[in-house]
Amino acid sequence: MNSRNKLAEMPIRPLLYTMAVPLMLSLLVQSLYNIVDSIFVARLSETALTAASLVYSIQFLMIAVGVGTAVGLNALLSRKIGEHKPEEACRAATTGLFLMIFTSLIFSMIGIFLSDTIATKLAADSELQELCKQYLSINLVYCWGIFLQTYAQRLLQAVGDTVLSMLSLIIGAVLNIILDPIMIFGLLGCPAMGVRGAAIATVIGQIAGAIAALLFNRFRNPIIHVRLKNYHFMWQDVADIYRVGLPTIIMQAIGSIMTFVVNRILLDVSATAVAFFGIYYKLQNFLMMPINGLGQAAIPIVGYNYGDKNYQRVQQTWKILLPTGAIIALCGTVIFWCFPGQLLQLFSASSEMLLLGIPALRIISISFVMSAITILCGYFSSGLGNGIINMVGAAIRQLILLVPCLWIFIKISGISHGWYAFWIAEIIACIYSYYMSHKLLKTIFK
Incomplete structure (x- = not known):
């Protein structure tokens, strides 16, 4: 049975x-290498962590x-394939490649010229600033690997091939x-590079994953191909990509803003609180990767059947997804x-961190089911071409309510x-998120 x-x-x-x-497994591996980074860095010092x-x-x-x-591109490609317009899908894929390359160049320039400035904004302590600078100057400058990897994986997902998408990510993560450990601690003749070594290992893995994903698309993608010959740029493709993509970017960026602001709040409590929150966030991301994999799988299914006007299958997806x-x-x-x-002991937690972190993990974990429903409603709506629900749901859960409530509760009760x-x-x-997604679904049936 072919992908279509x-x-x-x-x-x-x-x-x-x-x-x-396959998406769950690949995302779990991706999250795992973020956790492994932290585990090895924690062995350097709590300051490094x-x-x-x-x-x-x-x-x-x-x-x-x-x-x-990539999410916006994925949703657009799935709809174009569902509408039986493969040429338009290929044109959109080519436009998406140019967008990814342009964006990676911007972040590379930020890494070259602004790493020092960003490091001083992140921390007041000179040692922390230097460690932040070491990581950012590598991770940002060579970011094109992660952009191309993400792009190529979504082309595979758009035609239903999540296995090759998984393999490309696993190659980079492994x-x-x-x-x-080789680059951080200096094993097998490699010089010990500490935090800088963790950053170098990360970008090498991302570049390897990008090369694998691009090759898989070149030889195994049956429908979507990048075609420079006779290519005509259309602003409508950009608009269609960012109709879903821009709210998703904002939604994802909200997580970045949230971690920055929460870290500033927790620095007033202790450096251990900041280190704990970093551990929690990566553990929570590891848990949510299967949820994200499920949601990412739903996008091409919902997008294709929405484009094909098979609304009954869209509703069936909704009933199974949540x-x-x-x-x-x-x-x-x-x-x-x-x-x-x-x-917590995986990260060489101190007694102070265990005292703070054990009750914290138990309290926060009670909210995981609500979090999963919010995330999946966002993915489902994105498959239908609506990225706003995803963005607003993320803003509520990660910024609009979380940050002020956290600050107030700490000030009042500790x-x-x-x-x-x-x-x-x-x-x-x-x-x-549930109310708005269900309302959107009813609108489609009308």
Whole structure:
């Protein structure tokens, strides 16, 4: 069964799961190498771990732009294929490549000229500033690997090939994990480079993953190909990409802004609180990767069948998507509740961090199911060409309510009660996202 017929004819439940599992695995591996980075950096010092937590907000902003553009491109390509317009899909894919290259050049320039300035804004301590600068000057300058990797993976996903997308990401992630200890601690004749080594290992892995994904598209993508010959640039393609992509970029960037602001709030409590939040955020991202994989699998399914006017299959996807995500999130809650100390010990947690972090992980984990529903509603709406619901839901859960509630709770009752801010933000975001996505679905049927 070819990719086009699979999206049109295969029963929704096995289609969603067979497409989601490779994406889940690839995203889990991707998240794992972020965690491995932190585990190895933590063995250098808690200061190095704090620096890694601080620069993650900038790194996440860069990823936000790449992922947002790719999500918009993915949704557009799926609709074009569903409308049986492969030539228009190829033109849009070529436009998407130019957008990715242009964006990566902007971030490279930021890395070359502004790494010092960004480091001074992230931390007041001179040692922290130097460590932040070391990481950013490499991670930003050579960012084109992650942009091209993200782009090429979404071309594969748009035609339903999540297995090759998974393989390309695993290639880069495994290489990163292998290189991390070698470059950080100086093994096998390599000089010990500390935080700088972690950054170099990361960009090498990203470049390797990009090369693999581009080759898979060149030889194994049956529908979408980049064609420079007779290519005609159209602003409408850019508008269609960013109709979904821009809200997604903003949504992803909100996470970067949130981590930056929360880190500033927690610095007034202690450096240990900042280090803990960095650990929590990566652990939480690891848990949410299966949720994101499920949502990313839904985009081409929803987009194709929406373009093909097969609205019954769109509704079936909705009915399967949310319960599946809620079950995965509930499993994560159980793990965080039962094993918080063991999770923190992976990062060589001090007694102070364990005292602060164990109750914090238990409190925050209660909100995971609401978080999963918000995320999946956003992906579903993006598949229908509406990125606003995704953006607003993320803004509510990560910024609009979370940050002020966290600040107020800490000021009134201390850090131990600050984590309850997650409950308020996630509940309101979940209600909004579910209501708006369900309303959008009913509008389609009308």
